[in-house]
Structures are given as C-alpha cells and as structure tokens.
Amino acid sequence: MSELLQRLPSPFLSREGAARSKLSKCSMTPGKKLEGLVAAAITPMTPDGQINLSVIHQYVDYLVREQNVKNIFVNGTTGEGLSLSIQERKQLAEEWVRQGKDKLDHVIIHVGALSLPESQDLARHAAAIGASGIAVIAPFFFKPTNKDELVAFLQKVASEAPGVPFYYYHIPPLTGVKIRVEELLDGIREQIPTFQGVKFSDTDLLDLAQCINKNGSEQFAFLYGVDEQLLGALAVGVNGAVGSTYNYLGRKTKLMLQAFAKPDLALAQKYQFLIGEFLNFVIKLGFGVAQTKAVMTFVSGIPMGPPRPPLVNASEEFIAKAKAKLDSIVWPDGD
Ligand SMILES: CC(=O)N[C@H](C=O)[C@@H](O)[C@H](O)[C@H](O)CO
Ligand SMILES: CC(=O)C(=O)O
Numbered sequence: 001m002s003e004l005l006q007r008l009p010s011p012f013l014s015r016e017g018a019a020r021s022k023l024s025k026c027s028m029t030p031g032k033k034l035e036g037l038v039a040a041a042i043t044p045m046t047p048d049g050q051i052n053l054s055v056i057h058q059y060v061d062y063l064v065r066e067q068n069v070k071n072i073f074v075n076g077t078t079g080e081g082l083s084l085s086i087q088e089r090k091q092l093a094e095e096w097v098r099q100g101k102d103k104l105d106h107v108i109i110h111v112g113a114l115s116l117p118e119s120q121d122l123a124r125h126a127a128a129i130g131a132s133g134i135a136v137i138a139p140f141f142f143k144p145t146n147k148d149e150l151v152a153f154l155q156k157v158a159s160e161a162p163g164v165p166f167y168y169y170h171i172p173p174l175t176g177v178k179i180r181v182e183e184l185l186d187g188i189r190e191q192i193p194t195f196q197g198v199k200f201s202d203t204d205l206l207d208l209a210q211c212i213n214k215n216g217s218e219q220f221a222f223l224y225g226v227d228e229q230l231l232g233a234l235a236v237g238v239n240g241a242v243g244s245t246y247n248y249l250g251r252k253t254k255l256m257l258q259a260f261a262k263p264d265l266a267l268a269q270k271y272q273f274l275i276g277e278f279l280n281f282v283i284k285l286g287f288g289v290a291q292t293k294a295v296m297t298f299v300s301g302i303p304m305g306p307p308r309p310p311l312v313n314a315s316e317e318f319i320a321k322a323k324a325k326l327d328s329i330v331w332p333d334g335d
Contacts, residue, residue: 032105034133034165034197034221036257037250038071038242039063040078042289042296043092045305051088053095055302060099062300067250071106072096073135073199077174078244078289081110083308086118090125097129105132108242110169111157112137120160127161134158135167135199138177147183151191158192165196171225172202182210185220199242200233201225209236227253228279231272234260244292248299249275255333270332281325282318290314291322298323 044052044059063069074096075081075089084092093109100107109131111122119136126134136157144150158166172178181198188195197220200208212222217237224233227243230253246253256271282291293304294314306313314322 033239034071034106034108034167034223035239036071037069037240037246037253038073038106038108038223039067039069039246039250040076040242040244041072041074041092041096042244042247042293042304043075043079043081043084044303045308047305049306049308051084051092052303052305053091056092056095057099058302059300060096060103062302063247063250064103066300067246067248068254069246069250070104071108072100072104073108073242074110076110076135076169076242077171077201078247078292079110080289080308080311082113083311086113086121089122093122093126093131094129097131107131108133108135108167110135110137112139112169114139114141116153116156119157123157123160123164127164131164133165133167133196134161135169137169137171138175138179140175140177143175143177144179147179147186150177150179150184151188155191158194162194164194166192166194167197167199167221167223168195169199170202171199174201180204180207182207182214185211185215195220197221197223197239199223199225200238201242203229205232205236208233208238212237228276228283229272230275231256231260231268234268244289245275245279247292247296249278252331252333252335255331267332274329274331278326278329282322285318285321291318294319295322295326299326 044055046052074093081089097107109126111119111126111134113119123134136154138144138150139153144153154168170181181200200222203226217239222238224230224238224241225243227245230241252271256268259267290307290311291314293307297304
C-alpha cells in the first residue's frame, strides 16, 4: 500500500481505494508527496484543431530529459481543459497516464466542470485509469457564494474518487470566485478525507501564508501558480509550483528552487529576475495560452498547434520577439 493511502483515515480505505493501490503500483511513483515543479500540460492540437495525442509520448520525454520536470497537471487552464469535450478530456487523461507510467512521478488530472455530473464522471474516470491526483476549480458560471457552498460542490466530486488525492485549484482571476482559501481549509478534512492540497493561482500572499501558517506544509501540499513571483511564495513556505512556464523554463526554475533551498537568496533572486524579465516582456505583448503554445513549440520543437476558439494563434511578430528575448537572456549557470 502506498504511504499516501496509509496516512489517510481508515473509512477512506474503501474497496476502490484498495483496488487503486494495486493499480498505482504499476503507474507513477506511489505515495510520493507532490512537491517541486509541476508542468501545466499544454494540449497539443492538429492544425485543424483536433487534440493531437500522438506527440504526448515525445512531450513526456522532453519534460523529463530536457526540463527535469516529472510532474504534470493535465486539462487545466494551460491545457484548455474547459474548452475540451468530456470525451477529449478522458482521452488526454488516459494518454498522459499511459505515457507517464514509469517516467513521471505524478499525473494530476483537472476534473473541474460547470456541470457536477460531468465533473463526477471525470473524477471516476481519473480514478479508474490510476491518476495520482485530481484537482477541481470552483464552478464559475453559477458561482458558490460562500465557503460552505464551494466545499459542498468539491465534496461531491472528491467522493466519486475515494482512493485519489484531491486538490482544490484556486484561480480567482479566471473563475471570479474569491472565497479565501484560508477559510476554505478550515475543517476541510472532515468533509473531504482525500483532501491533499491547493494549487494556489492568485497573488494574495497573505491568504497563502495564512493557509500555510494554520495547516503546515507537511499536512497539505501548497503549490503556487503565478510563475513570475514564485520566489515570494517560496518565502512563505510553499511545497512547489504548478505552472505553464515549467514546460520550457523548468530546468531554470529548478535551479532557482535549489538556490533558495541552499540557501543562496541572491542566486535565487537572479533566476527570478530573469524569469520575470522574459514574462514581463511577453505579458506586455499579450500573453496567454495561445502564446504559451507558440513558445513551447519553438523551444521544444514539438508542435503544440493552435489554441481552440475563442483563443487565437499567437502572431508571427509575437513569436519572433519572444524568441529573440528568450535567446538574449544570459543565465547564471552560463546557458
Ligand atoms: C492564468 C494562468 O494561466 N496561470 C498559470 C497557472 O496557473 C501560470 O502558469 C501562468 O501561465 C504564468 O504565471 C505566466 O503568467
Ligand atoms: C497554469 C496552470 O496551472 C494550469 O494550466 O492549470
């Protein structure tokens, strides 16, 4: 049995949980705590806008070999998860789990949706294929108005996958749901025994720090999601980060994490400033998922394809400028 399952309360060890623990022996690294860097998976698409499963094998090898990143967060913001059909989301989840087997430590599947039954269906599916975790965003059309309503929604999804670690994905700039995480975490394990942590994609470091202060980063995993200011989040004690830039700046960001851990704060700052220099530059040009797809394509050589409407392709001008900027950066490791 995995360490993770052993740590969970006994009612949690349902038949499904036991069945899954067998499954997880042959997929990913069982029981390893989610920490360090997690790449937010881009969803590769063909030129005509279909999901392109055929490059995921190469994508996994690229992350592991070239970026030193061994965790992936599938069907999230960067993966255009909310723009995909349920069928496409399942196909992508299956392919990431299949290709990640023996190569990745964690394959986390985002299963959030506006429709509760769809989200539950995706949660059951993620459990059945042996995903190492599931994450859910707050529903964002009809929104929960308080903590209890949000937890009730999350609980109804989490309970469909009783053997799978559950993460809340907090991204108020996109969902418009601003319920503070500090409040949400109060007593959450009683409602959601599988609760394992938060992907925190907001700039409110007071909220984040209070979450860590009250719960300890040993109990839950706190993963930060605003790549341009990860160093600030490290200072308040996050366990790691989930983000789009770790697809192509994973190796550099890992060097920042190492410098911070040493601790060599001046070196960590140097990395953060340079990462920030690139992001500040592209943000001014207009930076989103479409641009991330373009950057990943020129850095990795793996064709990520166009984004799905309403997003539109990055312009040739953006690509040329972003590439020139990235190439001009002189990193402290001499690269
Ligand atoms: C809104 C959004 O996509 N956030 C991503 C993850 O949460 C980040 O990884 C950003 O892409 C990154 O910080 C660049 O702004
Ligand atoms: C960026 C991020 O973490 C996501 O794609 O969900």
